[in-house]
Amino acid sequence: MSQSDTLLIVIRSAPHDGIRLRESLDVLLVGAAFGRSVVPLFMGQGVLALLPDQKPGAPGQKPTLPIIQMLEMYDIDTLYLSDDDAKAQGLAPTDFVTGARMLDAGQIQALLHDARHVLTF
Amino acid sequence: MRYALLVMGAPYSSQAPHSALRFADALLTQGHTLDSVFFYQDGVHNASFLLTPPQDEDNLYLQWLALHDGHGVQLDVCIAAALRRGLLNEAEARRHGQRGHNVAAPFELTGLGQLLELQQRCDRVITFAA
Numbered sequence: 001m002s003q004s005d006t007l008l009i010v011i012r013s014a015p016h017d018g019i020r021l022r023e024s025l026d027v028l029l030v031g032a033a034f035g036r037s038v039v040p041l042f043m044g045q046g047v048l049a050l051l052p053d054q055k056p057g058a059p060g061q062k063p064t065l066p067i068i069q070m071l072e073m074y075d076i077d078t079l080y081l082s083d084d085d086a087k088a089q090g091l092a093p094t095d096f097v098t099g100a101r102m103l104d105a106g107q108i109q110a111l112l113h114d115a116r117h118v119l120t121f
Numbered sequence: 122m123r124y125a126l127l128v129m130g131a132p133y134s135s136q137a138p139h140s141a142l143r144f145a146d147a148l149l150t151q152g153h154t155l156d157s158v159f160f161y162q163d164g165v166h167n168a169s170f171l172l173t174p175p176q177d178e179d180n181l182y183l184q185w186l187a188l189h190d191g192h193g194v195q196l197d198v199c200i201a202a203a204l205r206r207g208l209l210n211e212a213e214a215r216r217h218g219q220r221g222h223n224v225a226a227p228f229e230l231t232g233l234g235q236l237l238e239l240q241q242r243c244d245r246v247i248t249f250a251a
Contacts, residue, residue: 007237023162023202030233117240119127120248121162 006037008115014045016059021049024121025067032074040071041103041111042081047089050079050096068097082108124148125157125239128164130251132181133174137249138167142184144247149192156243157195158188159236160228163251165203168196168228189227197239200230 009028013020031038042050049064056063071079083102086093093102103111112118126145130137145155160167172182188194203224204213210230214222224230240246 007240019205020162026201027233027236031237034234034237036237117246119236119240119246120250121129 005117006039006115007031007117007119008039008041008111010041010043010118010120011046011049012042012044012121014048015051015054015064016061017045019061020121021046021064022062022067025064027119027121028071028076029067029074032071032076038076039111039115040076040079041108042079042085043108044082044085045089047081047086047091047096050081050100051091052095052097065097072099080108080111122148122244123154123156123242125159125243125246126155127159127161127236127246127248128167129160129162130249131163131166132172133178135163135251137164137251138181139179141247141249142181142188144249145188145194155188155192155194157197157235157239158185159197159199159239161199161202161233161236163206164249165198165206165208168198168203168208169223170225170228171223186227196228197231197235198224198228199233199236201233203230 011024013024015021028038028040049068054065077099079100080103081100083104126141128137128141132138149155167181167185174180185196189196208224209219209222210224211222
């Protein structure tokens with residue numbers, strides 16, 4: 001986690017909250033495609049992006065779950081999320097997709113501190 | 122220091138462009154360098170040369186132009202975010218068979234790679250969210 005060139009991308013938008021989540025994930029994908037070490041951190045309503053049972057449907061927006069599920073192909077294996085924010089949404093560690101890893105406030109602080117670059121969406 | 126700004130709010134409906142312009146003025150006044158303003162998400166609407174605010178309101182488009190003309194600041198616009206919101210330059214309008222365009226130099230349609238490149242090149246990238 002302490003690689004000097006790590007790009008930490010903080011994602012705070014829920015699925016179907018406009019296109020914000022998708023355009024945040026695009027930055028993640030482009031970073032990975034450019035060979036950068038990119039690390040996503042889901043906070044606030046962004047933790048909802050990591051729920052496994054989302055179905056596309058009524059909102060008419062392109063779903064984001066398929067992007068989350070293919071991050072592994074881009075060598076983005078660990079999807080960090082805020083423990084506190086998951087709890088605030090009434091969600092447990094077992095509610096999330098494979099690769100999701102809960103961090104407490106202290107661990108998030110360390111992640112932000114160690115990242116060379118941070119982009120917040 | 123070398124700065125870049127990331128603007129993600131649309132003109133007039135968001136405070137982000139106003140704040141970004143004020144911040145740009147402040148950092149240039151203090152002798153810092155501003156390499157680029159990168160427009161992403163709803164921020165891409167800042168790039169339309171058709172913006173026509175009432176005369177008693179700030180003309181944000183002209184303020185972005187002044188930043189470019191006066192200080193050589195690049196005005197970079199994410200092409201994917203721009204196209205899906207109807208922001209096209211002449212070349213893209215032709216490519217996609219559209220009947221008009223609303224983006225022109227000094228605004229440049231570019232990829233997200235440019236944002237990552239700016240982040241590596243500059244000392245600070247400051248985000249102005251919607």
